Amino acid sequence: MSAAVVTKSTPVLVVGPPGGDDATVHLTSSFDRSAVPFRVTALLLFDRSIPQPAETIRTAVSEALAHYRPVAGRLAADADGDGDLLRIEGAAGVPFVAASARCALADVAAPLLGSLAVWYPGGLCRHADPLLLVQVTEFACGGFAVAATWNHVLTDGEGMAQFLGAVGELARGASPAPSVRPLRADDDSLPRLPQSLVAAQKQALSCVFNRDFALLDFTVPAGLIGRVRADFDAAGLDGGKQPCTVFEAVSAVLWQCRTRAAVVSVSDEAPVALSFAANVRRLVGARPGYYGNCAVVQSVTSTRGQVANGAVVDVARMIRRAKERIPDLLVPSGTTTEQGAMALPYHTLVLSCWRNLGFETTDFGGGRPARVTWHGEETVVPGCVVCPPGKDGDKDGVSVMSLCVRPEHADALLAELTTSADLKL
Missing domain, CATH: 3.30.559.10 (Chloramphenicol acetyltransferase-like domain)
Structure with missing residues (x-):
């Protein structure tokens, strides 16, 4: 099936609510230092509709960024480090794409999956690139897909699953804040790897x-x-x-x-x-x-x-x-x-x-x-x-x-x- 069945809107930059703390996160843990800035894409396919999927999830991403502000930041080299240290700074935003597909979710096969996500321009992410890209695709059957593409230096799979879970809680109005309080810097409790x-x-x-x-x-x-x-x-x-x-x-x-x-x-x-x-x-x-x-x-x-x-x-x-x-x-x-x-x-x-x-x-x-x-x-x-x-x-x-x-x-x-x-x- 041709990827041309998917029509994408122009990306918009989603930011968190104003007035939040844009504190810098220094990536000094051994686990962060061993991470390589390659992209990872998770695709979640839903066969049951929700009202206005793209707009609902875009709004929930913005609300989630109030609690996960580093997700909206950018990487920079740590001037005080040894040349190998990085930090996350600012909260420039998360590019978000709304898309529609002229087919049913049941018709999606591997060749079409690539058109359901936003991609970085290169195989390895650059410091100035967003740490997360999101696309929501609505299908003719009423189903929808949510694609999260992220820089692995930001987080691993469980960390991204935690963030998407928080977006889901906010999207369905389960609570005014994520049920799991997020923590990005945990250098005091994590061991130093050899x-x-x-x-x-x-x-x-x-x-x-x-x-x-x-x-x-x-x-x-x-x-x-x-x-x-x-x-x-x-x-x-x-x-x-x-x-x-x-x-x-x-x-x-x-x-x-x-x-x-x-x-x-x-x-x-x-x-x-x-x-x-x-x-x-x-x-x-x-x-x-x-x-x-x-x-x-x-x-x-x-x-x-x-x-x-x-x-x-x-x-x-x-x-x-x-x-x-x-x-x-x-x-x-x-x-x-x-x-x-x-x-x-x-x-x-x-x-x-x-x-x-x-x-x-x-x-x-x-x-x-x-x-x-x-x-x-x-x-x-x-x-x-x-x-x-x-x-x-x-x-x-x-x-x-x-x-x-x-x-x-x-x-x-x-x-x-x-x-x-x-x-x-």
Whole structure:
């Protein structure tokens, strides 16, 4: 479907109510310093209408900025820092676009998703760019979409979900102020990450952007996920301490299928890696309402043969062990990866899990979103976003949006997923 079915208005700059405090926020925490200014886009699709969606949400964004003023600010280098420190200053505003689509929400497919959001001019955000861009698209069926595109230095996924949740509360008149009191600066309670980890994460995410990946929108079937979890638990893997999670099952399937499909023409001894973002708010005791960055990237390295040819439950066990080592990343002696040969960039899969961040509970007045997804037109490394369940839950499976394989490997990846769903594990 052509993106021409979407008509966009001229962007308007949404600002908060006058008289607020435009205090500067110095981004001195290790988590903010390890963040790279790449753009992230969350798309929330609603199949139930609300009165005047664009105007209602635009007004609610303005009201929310009274409590989240840094969201309307701009980045600047900290003159008192060491050249690597940033601050958020001012409250210049959030560009907002109202749009309409000449189709029903049910007709939206991956090629159309890009027209539902506002984009930054480059892959990496500049200091003068807004920290957040918002677009609301109204569909012919009465449904609507809300797209939030933001600079990752501002916040991570849970922080943006918290902000959108506050916009939803104000849009539906649930309270005169957000029920969660927002807190952006939390430097006193957050631990300092080892400098080696900060440097490694910035380097890993600062590669040249690559436009040569196929955008794929697919579902990992519920039956396949259930079988992986059941076999993991039945085998008593990891001593039966904790049942296999949905994330562990989905990530194991994705890593195995992608390795089979895309890491080809190499020996079974060639190293492959999986990296995934971990929200560590609870682990480090971040204060309630904190909406800055608070995530680390964990990695696990193995060989192509072990991942592609081994039992998927053994792959899930590797991921479980990597999760258990996340606390080690937060101490000076911690290591960021397992020992072993480094995997080539294309032999590395990066996962971001948006489940349980709060996007799926956002309500602007018509109920929860029918679907929450991610969209990108370019990526730093081969990556997938594991999306949260829609309002019907995970009945059919877990939705995944990916830029993780070159076009010549796309059909093979989808075929591997189909084969895995049909086989007994």
